Amino acid sequence: MxxxxxxxxxxxxxxxxxxxxxxxxxxxxxxxxxxxKLLYTGKCYNCQEPLDDPDRFCDKYCTEDYEKLQRAKSPAYRRLE
Structure with a gap:
């Protein structure tokens, strides 16, 4: 070679x-x-509103808020501050 x-x-x-x-x-x-992976709980992971379908969030805004909070909690995010 x-x-x-x-x-x-x-x-x-x-x-x-x-x-x-x-x-x-x-x-x-x-x-x-x-x-x-987020398990189905019957409630929105962000606002705790009941969900009929096996969704994890009630809308895209709750999804975005939850993701922002998770990133803020991560050690990698805190190093950037």
Missing amino acids: MKETFADPIDRASAEQEALLQAQLKAARDTAARAP
Whole structure:
């Protein structure tokens, strides 16, 4: 097997950047796959309103609010402050 050669440092940097991006995407997919799933409780996870269907939130605004609160609770978010 022959080692790949690059014409210049820009080609090498581009290949390294692409490899890093692919590794980050894989890590993000793996993290998302391990994330806990919300179980059906019969109530909206944000406002606690009863739900007839097996939904987790009553509307998109409750979904957005819940996601914002979860991000604010994460250690990664607190490091940015």
